[in-house]
Amino acid sequence: QQQVKQSPQSLIVQKGGISIINCAYENTAFDYFPWYQQFPGKGPALLIAIRPDVSEKKEGRFTISFNKSAKQFSLHIMDSQPGDSATYFCAASRGGAGSYQLTFGKGTKLSVIP
Amino acid sequence: EPEVTQTPSHQVTQMGQEVILRCVPISNHLYFYWYRQILGQKVEFLVSFYNNEISEKSEIFDDQFSVERPDGSNFTLKIRSTKLEDSAMYFCASCREGGTEAFFGQGTRLTVV
Numbered sequence: 574q575q576q577v578k579q580s581p582q583s584l585i586v587q588k589g590g591i592s593i594i595n596c597a598y599e600n601t602a603f604d605y606f607p608w609y610q611q612f613p614g615k616g617p618a619l620l621i622a623i624r625p626d627v628s629e630k631k632e633g634r635f636t637i638s639f640n641k642s643a644k645q646f647s648l649h650i651m652d653s654q655p656g657d658s659a660t661y662f663c664a665a666s667r668g669g670a671g672s673y674q675l676t677f678g679k680g681t682k683l684s685v686i687p
Numbered sequence: 688e689p690e691v692t693q694t695p696s697h698q699v700t701q702m703g704q705e706v707i708l709r710c711v712p713i714s715n716h717l718y719f720y721w722y723r724q725i726l727g728q729k730v731e732f733l734v735s736f737y738n739n740e741i742s743e744k745s746e747i748f749d750d751q752f753s754v755e756r757p758d759g760s761n762f763t764l765k766i767r768s769t770k771l772e773d774s775a776m777y778f779c780a781s782c783r784e785g786g787t788e789a790f791f792g793q794g795t796r797l798t799v800v
Contacts, residue, residue, distance in 0.1 A: 605787055609730075616691075616778050616791035617730060662730060666787075674743055675722075675789060677730040 577665050579678025586685050592650040594681045596663035599644065603665040607675070608637065608648045611660045620661070621648070653685045689713045691792035693779050699798045700769055708764045708795045710779030718782040719762045720789060721754065723747070723775040730778065736762065769799045 578597045586592045596606075607622035623630045623637040623646065630637045636649040650657055663678040692711045700706050712719050721733040734744040736754055753765045762781075766773055776796050780789040 607788070609791075614793070616780075616793045618791065619788050622787065664730075674720075674732045674735060674745075675730075676732070679729040 577663060577676050577678040579663050579681060581681060582679065583682045584684070586650075586653045586683065588653065588655060588685055588687050590653050590685075592653045592657065592683055592685070593647060594661055594663070594683070595645065595647045596665075596678050597643075597645045598665050598676075600665070600667065600676075601644070602667040603676075605666040606637070606639065606646050607664050607666075608635075609662045609664060609677075611662065611680075617662060650683075653683075655685045655687060658683055658685050689790075691779055691781055691790050693777075693792035693795050695795060696793070697796045697798070699800060702771060702799055703768050706766050706769055706797065708766075708777050708779075708797070710762045710764075710792055711760050712762055712779065712781030713783070713790055714760070715783055716781035716786075716790075717784045718742075718786075718789075719754075719756070720780040720782075721764045722778045722780060722791075724778065724794075725775045733764070733777075766797075769797075771799050773797060774799045 608620045609617035610620045611617045621632050621635045623639050625641050634651045639646045660680045660682050662680045664675040666675050694709045719736045722730050724730045732745050734748045735742045751767045755763050776794040778794045779792045782789045
């Protein structure tokens with residue numbers, strides 16, 4: 574019940590295209606859903622996050638869509654750029670900072686080709 | 688910009704040896720975490736630490752693991768007797784009180800031979 578399932582495992586997108594990564598969770602106690610971006614040799618860095626009281630959150634070219642009834646959320650990267658090539662992890666957490674255990678998906682390796 | 692720093696960046700150790708991985712969290716943060724990432728796999732939670740005690744730990748965090756905040760700035764992860772399967776990237780993270788964002792360090796690559 575703690576799992577977060579992420580797909581696809583890898584994604585190749587042309588420059589200027591839209592990258593879409595999907596995640597599904599089982600635990601209805603999760604109430605915080607961040608996306609992390611990781612470049613080779615670096616730690617994960619928070620990209621964007623959403624709480625279940627909204628269905629969409631947009632920050633620049635990055636948008637999270639959240640479907641509470643389906644227990645799914647997705648990351649959309651508009652106008653994808655070669656610099657976006659990285660591994661993206663969705664994650665979920667329950668509770669506040671005191672019990673802030675992140676459960677990660679398996680990651681999606683995004684390659685944006687010119 | 689404040690960041691979480693980890694040392695060393697890479698550690699090679701023989702099976703059965705003890706290792707200590709070190710982290711300096713962001714200075715005003717009060718919640719500290721260790722995660723690990725086996726090569727090519729997902730990031731997994733190990734332990735969280737608040738107010739000088741463990742607040743949560745995963746089943747991975749068995750008796751071979753321990754954490755400590757020996758002074759006001761460092762946060763360490765000790766593996767008492769390393770196994771081959773402990774080879775992974777270990778990430779330290781920290782979070783401020785009332786915050787939701789965990790800031791990750793660059794990681795320590797542990798290789799057990």
